[in-house]
Amino acid sequence: MKRTSKEVAESYARVSRRGMILGGLQLGFVGLLGLRMRHMQVDQADEFRLLAEENRINLRLIPPSRGQIFDRNGRIIAANEPAYRITMVREDAEDVDAVMARLAELVELGPDDIERARAEMARSAPFLPVTVADRVSWEAVSRVAVNAPALPGVVPEVGLSRVYPDRETFAHVVGYVGPVSERDLARYEDPEPVLRIPRFQIGKVGVERNYEEQLRGRAGAKRVEVNAVGRVMRELDRREGEAGSDVQLTLDSDLQNYVQARLGEESASVVVMDLEHGDLLAIASAPSYDPNKFVRGISVADYSVYRENERRPLASKTVQDAYPPGSTFKMVTALAAMDAGVVSPNDTVWCPGHMTVSGRRFHCWKRVGHGHMNLELSLRESCDVYYYDLALKVGIEKIAETARRLGLGEVHGIPMSAVTEGLIPDKEWKLRNRDAPWVVGDTVNSSIGQGFVLSSPLQQAVMTARLATGRAISPRLVKSVDGIETPRDPGEPMGFNENHLRQLRQAMFSVSNNRRGTAYGSRIIDDGMRMAGKTGTSQVRNITAAERARGVVRNEDLPWKRRDHALFVNFAPYEQPQIAVSVVVEHGGGGSAAAAPIARDVTLQALYKGDPPLEAYPTKDRDRIREQQQRLAEEREDKMRDGRSRA
Structure with missing residues (x-):
């Protein structure tokens, strides 16, 4: 049936109105998107840039150098020495037991050392290094470096460790340091992050413990770039920490x-x-x-000798x-x-x-x-x-x-x-x-x-x-701290x-x-x-x-x-x-x-x-x-x- 001119005109008018409404709605939606994009890209640019940076860059602590202890005449009785250690990254090693067995042929590793390393690996992320052997000799480090292709995930490192040159002479006064334990952390209401660094050393007894805050120093920090799973790709910058205070005793x-x-x-x-x-x-x-x-880390055998001595060393x-x-x-x-x-x-x-x-x-x-x-x-x-x-x-x-x-x-x-x-x-x-x-x-x-x-x-x-x-x-007992005389x-x-x-x-x-x-x-x-x-x-x-x-x-x-x-x-x-x-x-x-x-x-x-x-x-x-x-x-x-x- 043929439509009249009037009907065609009315139909066209209805279609035009619908198109205009739809077009307006589309135009409004696009405008809203544009405004939102402008708000995110311009007004919130700094906030999103910070979030992106935090996802890309991690802040990591650098252990401070521990203060040294001297006698009244300036002789050192508790020092820091460079200490070589062997670390292992679990995900790079893949077969940890096999790599550990090969490493034990090059470096002296006792059953206690191996068990301790495995326990730390179980607690740590797979991409974090764990110390397997501490205070090893330069010769041992050299052997590990030469055999590096056969030891995936194993890396020799150098750090500072405490040493007591006079050994028994000042033991009961100065005491000693050791790795942070859960018991140590319980002493602090809000433990510093540096205390959670694996094998970080703090004072356990004696002057080392009683002057822990002064001797410890303040940790530094470094910014490292990491990938999506958290592996370090490169170091961007670092801020060295403050070394601990030196303590001078009145002892001769x-x-x-x-x-x-x-x-x-x-x-x-x-x-x-x-x-x-x-x-x-x-x-x-x-x-x-x-x-x-x-x-x-004293061995069970050595500790038993001390503990069983009736003269109580x-x-x-x-x-x-x-x-x-x-x-x-x-x-x-x-x-x-x-x-x-x-x-x-x-x-x-x-x-x-x-x-x-x-x-x-x-x-x-x-x-x-x-x-x-x-x-x-x-x-x-x-x-x-x-x-x-x-x-x-x-x-x-x-x-x-x-x-x-x-x-x-x-x-x-x-x-x-x-x-x-x-x-x-x-x-x-x-x-x-x-x-x-x-x-x-x-x-x-x-x-x-x-x-x-x-x-x-x-x-x-x-x-x-x-x-x-x-x-x-x-x-x-304490003569001075960082050269400042204690009250007399x-x-x-x-x-x-x-x-x-x-x-x-x-x-x-x-x-x-x-x-x-x-x-x-x-x-x-x-x-x-x-x-x-x-x-x-x-x-x-x-x-x-x-x-x-x-x-x-x-x-x-x-x-x-x-x-x-x-x-x-x-x-x-x-x-x-x-x-x-x-x-x-x-x-x-x-x-x-x-x-x-x-x-x-x-x-x-x-x-x-x-x-x-x-x-x-x-x-x-x-x-x-x-x-x-x-x-x-x-x-x-x-x-x-x-x-x-x-x-």
Whole structure:
């Protein structure tokens, strides 16, 4: 059917309107797209450029160089050395076991090393390098480089690692570093990212741990270009970090080396303290251990040797262990009694060899007794009954107060691990900790440094320093950090009567210089270097009445662990004191026989700043001392030469 002209016109009009609507819609949509594209390309260009850059570039940390540790004279005692290591990238190696087996033929790899490397690979991304062997020799690196085609994914690298040239000499003071563990991370509320770098080393014990923040430094950073799966393609730029601060200790390397050699394999400790500002010149425990073994990751076999040694080489006996101070505590009891006005230096007490208190007999070490004793005689000959009598007159509270003023029962703030507080007991302490009242027998035992009383060799040195100076002198171990001197405190006067202190010093002088003194055999002959000291013997076992009746077994006839501890404290020179020394020899027997000779030798070595002349020793000792000096000098030289060569 043919449409009319009118119908054709109407149909055309409808089509035109629809086309215009559709065209308008299309034009609007294209316009919106254009506006959106302009907004993204112009207005948001910087934001999208940053996102693209972050996808293409990674920021990676550069471990900082650890600060070094020096002695008071600038000798290095903890250093950094270039260390070669072998790393492996798991995805490049493909067959890890096969590559590891070939690598083991070129580089010494133990089962522990292989297992540790596999464990790290399992935790790490496949494209990240994992250390397989650390601190390998240049020869081993060369062998790996020559065989590189047969070792896909294996790369030799060089970095810095900690080394302790003197090995055992400073182990208990400086400590050591090791890889960061989960336990280490738990110490920090918000651990720094650098701590998560594989095998990054931080301080574990000693100065290394206590000065970790200063020694660690600040990490650097580098920008690297990576591909889509995160593999490094090239390094774009780097910013080096800040090296850690250097730490200088107050210790004297020569003296510390001598002390360590003099102690030998004894289970013993020595503290030497300067009396001007409290600087620790030597603080040594024996036997010791090699901290370098811990840096590399100590083997089970080596650790078992240390752990199973009954003389406990891993223990820092100078600050960690607390012993009954024995007769070295008698100065505390005497000073407390004089300060309270209950006794004068010339008052005498009769010693028949024992004292009965509340139906219990307390014995003097001399079975037949000492007779009439005053302050000087009692300290010179170490009469116990004299101090039993003083303690009953003055009471435990005054004794405890005096002990604390002299530095006992106090944690001295030096950066070593597990510094003990020791124990100065009183009535409140026993009720709180033992749920029992204090009895008079406790006071009697405490008067001669037995019972509950405990002190460390460091505390004994502090006590002696305060008696020698009359000042509340405190120990200082760190001399400076990055060249900035740490505060020095000469100590305020303690407020004791100077005449009482003078009387005690005179009595201590008699101990070492009177023929009847308990340390006369270890005296110093040089008039300008004479020392004033006090012997001590602390029991580690109870002596029964039956044993006393048939005769007390001599220390040398007992098993080592049942022998008494031997102690000695002294200051020197007597006229113008410069140093205080404390010595503890575990299970050494008597203080006069085991501890006093060591203290005398160390004192002379410190005062002369080297081997003293033989004329400073008694004539009868000179041949033995000459041989001892030669032997110790050879041992020290061998150790230092070996340590330096390793470094």
